[in-house]
Amino acid sequence: MFGxxxxxxxxxxxxxxxIKGKKLKEKQEAEKQRLEEAERHRLQQMELKxxxxxxxxxxxxxxxxxxxxxxADKHQxxxxxxxxxxxxSSQAQERKIREEKERAFFTGNRSCMKLKRDGKKTNNCD
Structure with missing residues (x-):
């Protein structure tokens, strides 16, 4: 009877x-899935960031x-x-020199023109 x-x-x-083993396995599986889902979510967030x-x-x-x-455009x-x-300004300077040469040529003061051309002082040529 006791047997x-x-x-x-x-x-x-x-x-x-x-039953307890099955419940434990189910609980472990659910936890594992939750952790995997959390990891996926974390990776997605990292990728998004x-x-x-x-x-x-x-x-x-x-x-x-x-x-x-x-x-660069402004500098250019x-x-x-x-x-x-x-x-x-260089064109104006050239024009001025040309006019002076013409004036000196037409006034007959060629020595002044020569002095100006050489870049020397022309005090009494004007």
């Missing part, structure tokens, strides 16, 4: 152990390039203006 109860009790305890940083860096780089280009424009001023 029969012992057998039933052993069988009952075995079933309870199996990385993309955002890259886009931000790209925008900053584009802004820097635009600034550099604007400064100023260079052109100064070159044009230098050309116009």
């Amino acid at each position: 029969h109860f012992r057998n039933k009790l052993s069988h009952y305890l075995q079933e309870q152990l199996e 990385k993309k955002e940083r890259m886009e931000k860096m790209k925008k900053v780089q584009e802004a820097r390039q635009a600034k550099i280009k604007a400064l 424009e100023l260079e052109k203006k100064s070159q044009q001023k230098a050309e116009s």
